[in-house]
Structures are given as C-alpha cells and as structure tokens.
Amino acid sequence: MKMSYIAVVVCAMVVLLLGGAEVCMAVTCNPTELSPCAAAITSSNPPTATCCSKLKEQRPCLCQYVKNPNLQKFVNSPNARKVATTCGSPFPNC
Template sequence: MKFTGAICIAFVLIFVSSLARTNAVVEEGTNGVCVPGELKPCIPAVQTGSKPTTECCGVLKKQQSCLCGYIKDPRFGQYVKSKYAHMVLSTCGVPYPKC
C-alpha cells in the first residue's frame, strides 16, 4: 500500500515538473487559449483531496471550457479524471465536463 502511495507521489511530482518546464497551450476554450500550468494552485487539492483554494477555484472557472481538452491529452487526462479532481470541481461549483 505504501509503495502505491510512493508511485502516486512520483507521478504528481513528474506532472508538476512538466508544468513548470512547459508553456503548453491548447487552442480551445472561450478565451482561445488554455494554459495547463495555470492549474498549479489545484495540485494539492487534486493530490490529497483537501479543500481547494479560492485561487484554484478561480482558475478552474476560468478554464472550465478547457477541461475536455485536458482530459483528452495523455499528459493531463489522468489528473482531471481522478476521484479527487471530481471532488475539487464539485467544491468549486464547476460541473464535470461531458466530452
């Protein structure tokens, strides 16, 4: 069980590192640009299931139309599909996308 937790933490660290190194832009959304790196404030809540910050909720609302693109992207899909991501979206009042 502890080994699985270590693997999960390793994946999260790799994900955070990849966001820090990239300015990945997905052409979608209402503003025309989706920037996954802007979701960094949500990582603790998605990782642990803790209450999302106001900043996290603000970013999720701003990028709500980007979520389907993130789900379809192999680099980000597993995080948006996680059980904690569902809880974070719900807490922030952002409906889970129907893609």
C-alpha cells in the same frame, strides 16, 4: 522538472472537474494555470478560492485536457472530481 510535471498533471485534473467547454474570449489553454489546485487534488485539502477561480477560467479548455493522454489519468481522478464539485463546477462530458 519533476515538480512542474506534477503541477501540470494536477492542473489538468482540476480542469476536467470544472465542467463543460464554454467558449470564452482571451483564454489561453495552459494546464499549468491550474497549479493552485495541485494541493487539493493530491491531498484531502479543500480547494482555495484561487484554485476555483482558475478552474472556472480554464473551463473552455477542459475537454482539450481530458483528451490529452498525458493529462487524462490525472484529470479523471476522484480527487479532481471532488475539487470540481467543491468549486461548483460540474465534471465535463466531452
């Protein structure tokens, strides 16, 4: 249970790092989709290709995650910003 909460938090951080909130059809906003980015956000490991792909996929949801008080502190972390930059996705301005 505790691990899934950490994965959600890490996912939210990654989402914030991706950038703007472009509209994309068929995207389900679910911060757990960003779990492949957990290791990169919580350590100095570089993000994987899967992480970057998921960040880009969840881009339309990023501002929603940033506005969520439960996810905000994780999404705004320095490591989350580094992951977004490494993945080539600017941090969103919501």
